[in-house]
Amino acid sequence: MKLPWIRRRTTLWLVGLVSLSSLLTGCETSFKKFPLQEKFVSTSTYSRLFDNTPAQTCEAARRALLSQGYVINTARSDLVTGQKSFQPEAESHLQLEIRVVCVPDSKDEKISIGFVTALQDRYALKKSNNSASVGVSALGSVSLPFNSSSDSMVKVGSETIVSDAFYDSFFDLVKQYLAADAGQNDGP
Numbered sequence: 001m002k003l004p005w006i007r008r009r010t011t012l013w014l015v016g017l018v019s020l021s022s023l024l025t026g027c028e029t030s031f032k033k034f035p036l037q038e039k040f041v042s043t044s045t046y047s048r049l050f051d052n053t054p055a056q057t058c059e060a061a062r063r064a065l066l067s068q069g070y071v072i073n074t075a076r077s078d079l080v081t082g083q084k085s086f087q088p089e090a091e092s093h094l095q096l097e098i099r100v101v102c103v104p105d106s107k108d109e110k111i112s113i114g115f116v117t118a119l120q121d122r123y124a125l126k127k128s129n130n131s132a133s134v135g136v137s138a139l140g141s142v143s144l145p146f147n148s149s150s151d152s153m154v155k156v157g158s159e160t161i162v163s164d165a166f167y168d169s170f171f172d173l174v175k176q177y178l179a180a181d182a183g184q185n186d187g188p
Helices: 002-030 054-067 164-186
Strands: 047-050 071-075 079-089 092-104 112-136 142-160
Touching: 047 164, 054 071, 054 079, 054 092, 054 112, 054 164, 112 164
Parallel strands: none
Antiparallel strands: 047 112, 071 079, 079 092, 092 112, 112 142
């Protein structure tokens, strides 16, 4: 008599285990897995050494951004941030923010490193229809529909710019401003 009861209990336990396993497998496949996005390697894409103080380097970076139409959000002796907007199509918008951090690389602080990152946000025009109706009780059951639509820009993506050419051109422009400042300081 005990043997069929044990079999039934074991069978129920196995069915429960298989069901739980199936459920967990289904949950696992519903999550999208992304490959590792970051690899920490020694690269000069985002940084350059300058024979100038951090304050001079950040000032040259500020001038470089201003010369390209960026709006400066922060300007300090160790940090500069600038922002510029683009509209490549009628229903899309791009916003580029560049952040420059200037730190000393020598004890006398006459050599500095400029670290630069650029973040690009993408926006798209999204249309939404709104409707409402009004019932007027004096006239009976009359409803008048009011339709309106509103457009709004919605952020659809954000990414760090990784192009070596982009950063090379920025650093070249910073070097030009540093060279111009050095030429003014030499004087006659």
